[in-house]
Amino acid sequence: MTRFSLSRFLLLPIHAQKSKILTLHFTTTARAADKFYLHLQNNPNNIEKTLPTVKAKLDPTCVNDVLQRCFTLPRQSQLAYKKEECVVSVKTMKVLLNLCKKARITNEALWVLRKVPEFNLRADTVMYNIVIRLFCEKGDMVMADNLMKEMGLIDLYPDMITNVSMIEGFCNVGRLEDACALLKAMRGHGCPPNTVAYSTLLDGICKLGRMQMALELLGEMEKEGGNCSPNVITYTSVIQRFCEKGMVMEGLRVLDRMEAYGCAPSRVTINPLIMGLCLHGNIEEAYKFIDKVVAGGSVSYGDCYSSLVFALVRIKRLNEADKLFRKMLASGMKPDGLVCSVMIKELCLKGQVVDGFYLYEEIEKLGCLSTIDSDIHSILLDGLCQESHSLEASKLARFMLEKKNSLQAPYVDKIVKHLKKSGDKGSNYTSH
Template identity: 55%
Template structure:
């Protein structure tokens, strides 16, 4: 394929995409201009004007485009549209669009915009409901505006609106994330004054919040209170408390809680996720022996460790330089039958690469291959990538071929193919480069754009024009 043809191919692709983008932009802009025209004619009570329009089919893409447009020239209008959209029956904002709104409207830098919005609702006598306020409160939560969320909650009665449990939970969670546990506690008490009762979301938020500020006794004291309100402690609530206890390294209390959970029975009994979380927490603190004790406890109680459990312990031990213990652990956990040898050694290879023990990782990886194990795609990808980064691209290619023979390449990171091929071309290993390129064509593995120019130039110089044409046709 000539350079002219290659250029024409890319030019056509770019023009096609640009055409689609332009059409989409025009469509969205037209809708935005329509709304602008309506709202400029009726600047007051934006919500009433929006409701009077023909039903607008809302989705995240549409809302994102509209708020982006209005954030540039009319921030308050854009914010009001966002709140209105989130209150519509056939559409709900997701976390992505809440984050986007916080960014576009600069909520964190200018929290007053939220209070101005509520003041405008009151001045214009807008018809709002509890769901309207909940959209505002969610925006405050995502934006980290706990104080403003509290003020908005206190304003609701001025609109003859009674907050519900969800509204209180949004503010309580915001306060907990801020660390203002005294105010969160007061709000939970206030709920009872208007015949509302905390639910499991309330209690778990409070437990996490108390743990975050190291008020563990107050977190634990919530458990007997929960039952009074019909919220019986479950594995989620206990896990939140366990997480706090483990983070502060209170080993004895962690074991007490695990025993208490087991005693409580169904609904509270620790599961593999609970145990793994505790093991991971202890390992991160360099408490490998305590983590091993938790592993022994879960085995005694008939809870089989899984791959994540094994990986958490292996990672923790490697990070703390206790490699001599790893191999014994692998033999033990594999002997239990719930985790394979290949999974354990894959985790070990990944951990060794992360702590820059590449030579040890490569030795372990090759030993695993020679023993008939099948390392996972992450271990394969990271190992080959690391070897290539050391300018040992031919070694990387040879390892790639060894891995291919085991059938482990089905889910390998496709970037690895482009990295290998570019490296082989750069070092003028033409035969190996051609072999890899043909394999990529057969498997329909596309070249990555950053590597195209160098690879195409090299392969063409060595007479691989047809091969180049096939590779370029798959470029992403």
């Protein structure tokens, strides 16, 4: 370890990327940045240990804000480290690299990596992985590839994280041959590919529209078995890609293949197939398909019918969607929060606000309200207020108070004004 002034690191050469944070600072982000910046000022030593104690959300915007302050106010940044002689460790470097990762500032991360030897420290695979990942996300695969090769020159070995990042990066820029070559070379590098590596390449192939090639690679995974066996995520990804391209029948064949391999589908797997069948007008086939997959035991009618209701709304078959949804409620099935939100919102859009409220009460009895979108409460309450349904509005307001549901900003003034005018206890919402 070397002793050196850490204040340098707060003066990273931030190439003024004119990001949105310079012109738009949300209050919550500003408060978080204030907390982190104040922490740096008051805790000059061992920031890698004390930083997690800050009770604030650390996101890219917040990180950029803090770094920008240190960059634009160099004198102030000196306050962050009152001692010139502070311990610089590999852990310190990793803190800085992770901040760059959070902020998605690639060049600054490379700069930190290049500074490591100046402190008589040695970069490790984790540090290289952070920088390589950033360049892959940026689409600069030349630099990412150079960094990966550089690892071998200092006796570091790319691990699974390195290779998966590179495979995904190559696919994202259309360099499919390089991605495939890397997968084949992994075994010779002492890092044999696994399900994650294969699945990453498989998804990249699908995104590029090479569906026959995807099926061939899937077959290779099935044949290889062991650590390369396709899992539910692998099959689901392929099915989703087929459905996105309108190839629903091919997606159904992949599902059959999945079940034959002994891998049970999840609700996420069947969602795109139900949607695809409905988009092609095959409603009856969708019902038959649901019966088939439910018989397999891995998904329920409640999950499948929730997906079907959502699909019916999507294709504007609103009467059928409403009929099926009410059938679910009558039979005691619990529809998911998304479809509950969609059905209430549809009634409000059609001007049937009171019907929306009564549907809301039915859903409450089944205990499904906790998953409803927060804005649905505001939309429903606003509609009830506009149509002067004071009794229903007050009941809903009281329920929202009990559940501590907040009003959404666009509706607050109108709703509060109505509740005050009504003189009901619901007007107490103004204090929340």
